[in-house]
Amino acid sequence: xxxxxxxxxxxxxxxxxxRRGKSFYPHAMFHDTVMSFVVVSVxxxxxxxxxYTSSEEPADAGLLGPRYHEEAxxxxxxxxxxxxxxxxxxxxxxxxxxWPESVFLGTVGVPTILLIILLLVPFFDRRRERRLIxxxxxxxxxxxxxxSMGILTYKGATxxxxxxxxxxxxxxxxxIPAEDETLVQxxxxxxxxxxLNCHTYASxxxxxxxxxLTEVGNKGRGVDYWKDWIRDPSALxxxxxxxxxxxxxxxxxxxxxxxxxxxxxx
Numbered sequence: 001x002x003x004x005x006x007x008x009x010x011x012x013x014x015x016x017x018x019r020r021g022k023s024f025y026p027h028a029m030f031h032d033t034v035m036s037f038v039v040v041s042v043x044x045x046x047x048x049x050x051x052y053t054s055s056e057e058p059a060d061a062g063l064l065g066p067r068y069h070e071e072a073x074x075x076x077x078x079x080x081x082x083x084x085x086x087x088x089x090x091x092x093x094x095x096x097x098x099w100p101e102s103v104f105l106g107t108v109g110v111p112t113i114l115l116i117i118l119l120l121v122p123f124f125d126r127r128r129e130r131r132l133i134x135x136x137x138x139x140x141x142x143x144x145x146x147x148s149m150g151i152l153t154y155k156g157a158t159x160x161x162x163x164x165x166x167x168x169x170x171x172x173x174x175x176i177p178a179e180d181e182t183l184v185q186x187x188x189x190x191x192x193x194x195x196l197n198c199h200t201y202a203s204x205x206x207x208x209x210x211x212x213l214t215e216v217g218n219k220g221r222g223v224d225y226w227k228d229w230i231r232d233p234s235a236l237x238x239x240x241x242x243x244x245x246x247x248x249x250x251x252x253x254x255x256x257x258x259x260x261x262x263x264x265x266x
Contacts, residue, residue, distance in 0.1 A: 013128070049064055050062060051067070088154075088156030090156075092153075094107065095156075170187045170191060170201060170204065171183065180257075183258050186254035186259070189247075189254060189255050190255060190258055195213075199211065201213050217259060217262040217263040223257055223260050225256075226252075226256035230244050230247065231252060
């Protein structure tokens with residue numbers, strides 16, 4: 001398209017705006033005001049329904065969910081924070097770029113590059129054509145973005161964390177019989193108190209900073225040693241590992257039995 005044709009199209013566009021266009025005030029401002037009022041009214045109505053159909057009991061869900069869940073435990077070590085649903089795509093993107101050298105690419109690189117491309121599109125594509133059938137590149141790119149965001153959001157919402165691993169899975173992965181209730185309790189505590197956040201066990205959990213514990217029972221240190229170690233590692237010369245002084249003696253016994261039985265038999 002030549003420069004003269006572009007100027008002619010722009011002239012016709014300005015004439016159409018002056019002949020058929022509407023000013024921002026009061027037309028567009030009125031529409032924005034009405035929509036803002038509708039959005040606020042819907043939010044207020046949902047909040048009122050949630051408040052008046054539920055009670056302070058966690059079991060009473062009401063129409064839109066319970067008013068309160070279980071009280072937060074400030075001493076827990078197994079809590080794994082998760083983002084709001086609209087950040088699930090970025091949450092799962094970090095699981096793909098999980099190596100320290102590539103975290104920057106997943107958090108800053110990819111989103112920033114896509115945002116820059118989106119901001120530059122109006123400066124490169126200045127055609128007046130708006131029919132979708134005549135814009136295949138834009139349509140395909142939009143569909144790919146929507147599909148990618150949807151898949152990443154779904155994967156992020158359904159991704160399991162180390163604390164979601166059950167006792168049965170840990171026992172089976174290491175060939176430990178599940179008939180012993182003490183071992184089952186120890187494996188369950190191992191998964192819940194946050195051990196897998198720092199240790200690897202039978203290919204589950206984190207790769208550090210703690211050592212792998214799959215075959216730790218082969219050291220033959222005994223249950224009492226593990227009880228003392230878990231309660232206060234610093235008393236035995238351990239550095240970097242936090243203690244668990246709030247665990248009861250029966251829980252420490254179960255964890256010690258579980259670690260002593262972990263000999264890599266899976």
